[in-house]
Amino acid sequence: MADVEFNRLFTDFKFTAYRLEALQRYDVTYEQDEFSRFLAGEARGEFPGIAEWIDGTVTKAVAAGKSLSRVHVVELPMSDYVRFECAWAYEHTVEAGEDVRILPVRRGEWPAELPHYDYWLFDSSQLVAMYYEEDGSFSSAEIIDDPRRVVEANHWRDVAQASAVPYREFARTHQDRLRVPA
Template sequence: MTGIPNGRPIGWDEVEQLFVDFRFTAFRLETLQTYGSEYESEHFQNFISEEQQGIPASVGVTDWDAEVEAGIAAGRRYERVHVVTEPLTDYVRFECAWGYRRSIASGEDVRILPVTEGDWPDGLPHLDFWLFDSRQLLWMNFAEDSSLVSTELVDDPEWIVAANTWRDHAMQRSIPFVEYETRFDTYMHPR
């Protein structure tokens, strides 16, 4: 198995339905060091501005937080591993300080797999995906500028088995974010 998964393109409404319909687990593997997202651009700029002014990082609350809290209350589990290259990009610092701290407070298990620049963990692809209930694979296709191009639902059993293996491998080799962040200040600069 090589290359990228071949799936059925789905729109954002169908993606959101996957989050409604899953029963037990939602796992996310993140591999990019920057994500180009319109909905986060203002928060990212505020983060950089607050840092430059010496203002404590603000966290804010989002719809995702409420969704995770409700899912956790219903017995669901949310897990995420981000393979991060050190030194951290400004975006990853923002994602850690603004996003992960908040998601953890909502109940998500966020983990980090740190690597040095130029290295990559053996056995893990450079692919971003969500895996729902260990049986539904949502592949996320990003452009070179880190903007989301498409989402595809992959039903090929070989890819689903691989995604489960990647999840297990990533979870085993990663460390909880709350442990990882102790090496950094509020804005995720090394201490």
């Protein structure tokens, strides 16, 4: 799937865009400098990649009455990357109107009813499987047209959302772990 086609899904959806996140580390080029600063204990500064997501996608979708949501299955104890993602990304995307939820699990355990891979589900009818390399770098996206798999992804979404806690509740419970030790 071409980037242009994938990016168009975020402007063309009519009602809902949902993401299941399964990885504990994503190797995203536009986050590398910020992730290094987070690990070094520096203050969060400009974060162009997240600013683009908030301004270019979340804010516009919310203003148009659309809903963006995600559930991240998070293994505890949290990886450095998940701590970074929570403190420097989710904190701000939630403020902009994205419904972010966390489903905490013990490391090495996985919710039996959920897949161990990422996907986007647009308007409960367009399924896009997201594929990553072992190091967390993005490999490819694939539109899945099989109606059974689309229905299955809707079921997974419902299970994940019902089992997860809103981001802010998770952050309050784990606030000390979201900071880098001094």
